Amino acid sequence: MRLRFLGKGGSDLGGCPSLYTTDHGSYLVQGWETDRPATVEIPHLLLGYAEPDTFIGAPMKDTGRGTFTLAGRPVAEREILEQLDLASDEVAIEVPKTRRTFYGALSSA
Structure with a gap:
C-alpha cells in the first residue's frame, strides 16, 4: 500500500496523529491507542486534512475534550x-x- 501524507497535529513530539490517503482509495489514520481494539483517538483538527470533497467514512464519537474516537481495520503490515x-x-x-455527494437542488436565480 502506498501512502501520501496529508497532515498531522495534536502533539508536539515526533510522531503524532496523522492522516494519509492510500492507493486503495481509503484513508490511513494514525492516532492514539485506546483500550478498545482497532479504535484510535484523534484531534478534531486532523479532519481538516481530508482531501477536498471527501470524508472519513467511519463513525466517530466526540470525546468532549477536542478529540474523536473511530474504529477501522488495524494496520499490522x-x-x-x-x-x-x-x-x-x-x-x-x-x-x-x-466522496461527497450533492443531494440538493440548484437555485434558479
Whole structure:
C-alpha cells in the first residue's frame, strides 16, 4: 500500500496523529491507542486534512475534550508501518474514504 501524507497535529513530539490517503482509495489514520481494539483517538483538527470533497467514512464519537474516537481495520503490515512515524502510544487503522455527494437542488436565480 502506498501512502501520501496529508497532515498531522495534536502533539508536539515526533510522531503524532496523522492522516494519509492510500492507493486503495481509503484513508490511513494514525492516532492514539485506546483500550478498545482497532479504535484510535484523534484531534478534531486532523479532519481538516481530508482531501477536498471527501470524508472519513467511519463513525466517530466526540470525546468532549477536542478529540474523536473511530474504529477501522488495524494496520499490522510491516511495509506499511515502516512508512509511519508512530509514537509509542499510537497505532494505525485504515478507514473508507467517502466522496461527497450533492443531494440538493440548484437555485434558479
